Amino acid sequence: MGKQATEMLKGTLEGIVLALLADRAAYGYEITAWLRDQGFTDIAEGTVYALLVRIEQRRLVDVEKVPSAKGPPRKVYSINAQGREYLDEFWRTWSFLAERLEQLRKGEK
Amino acid sequence: MAARWIEKVTGSLEDKKRYRQYKARREQLPGSYRTAIEAVERYLMYAGAIATGEVLVQMLEDLVDLFEQSAADGTPVSAVVGEDPVEFAETFLANYSDGQWINKERARLVAAIERAETEAAAEASQEGRANGS
Numbered sequence: 001m002g003k004q005a006t007e008m009l010k011g012t013l014e015g016i017v018l019a020l021l022a023d024r025a026a027y028g029y030e031i032t033a034w035l036r037d038q039g040f041t042d043i044a045e046g047t048v049y050a051l052l053v054r055i056e057q058r059r060l061v062d063v064e065k066v067p068s069a070k071g072p073p074r075k076v077y078s079i080n081a082q083g084r085e086y087l088d089e090f091w092r093t094w095s096f097l098a099e100r101l102e103q104l105r106k107g108e109k
Numbered sequence: 110m111a112a113r114w115i116e117k118v119t120g121s122l123e124d125k126k127r128y129r130q131y132k133a134r135r136e137q138l139p140g141s142y143r144t145a146i147e148a149v150e151r152y153l154m155y156a157g158a159i160a161t162g163e164v165l166v167q168m169l170e171d172l173v174d175l176f177e178q179s180a181a182d183g184t185p186v187s188a189v190v191g192e193d194p195v196e197f198a199e200t201f202l203a204n205y206s207d208g209q210w211i212n213k214e215r216a217r218l219v220a221a222i223e224r225a226e227t228e229a230a231a232e233a234s235q236e237g238r239a240n241g242s
Contacts, residue, residue: 029182044191045184049175050201057204071181072174 006042013043013051015090018083021061025078028052052077060086124162131169138176145186146176152198157209164208172201 009016017031026034032048052075055061060083065073079087135146149172159165179189190197206212 028178029184042192044189044197045179046175046189046197047191047200050197050204053171053201053204068181072177074178075174 009040009043012094013048014055015087015094017048017051018055018060018079018087018090021077021079022084022087025064025076027066027074027076029074031077055083121162124166127166127170131166131173134173134177138173139180141186142176142180145190146172149190149194149198149201152195153202156198157202157205158211159205159208160210161208164205168202168205168208171204 016035020026020031020034028045028049031052032043032045035043035048052061056063056077060080061077062080064076064078066076068074135143135150138146150169153159153168153172157165157168159168175189179186
């Protein structure tokens, strides 16, 4: 991924992670692994973690600590009602932006 | 450096206890993770200027959670902090801006601009009256 893609991704990563959590609960490592599978290979584990800390602070997700066979208990994140509202707003904003940019591109031709 | 710093900024014994627990957890990390967390911590102390003890210990606890988990998962340090460790540190730090000393100055700037806007409105209405007469 180039620098430009990384910059654009930064602004949308919150929405991407919430959309993923809307499907099912997950812990940090799973979320990073999923992003890598989707081609977001440049994302650092720590960056995803910082984002999870942020959405937890803003109460968009519920967090449950689950004991783990190896290492410390894992924090499992699941989206809550406030997070769903935020996600709806994210998709509305995304549609607006995508539509405007598409018009801009057509206008240039 | 961090130890003296924390004594200055934390008044509460609870914060001090949590800070000691953080240090103990940090010491338990495998070598490469310990080297990395110490470097990130140092950067956060310098760049963060976090003046609230509670926010500071919360940040350090969140940081050591990350490194403990990564060590347990076998995620290498390079994948934890990514290609640009400064970028990671800044993204991480942004979550704790509530505790930053600079907040006072941010509030002061916002208040000053509001005052300027009030003054501008008063000036405009005076001018309006002057023109009207």
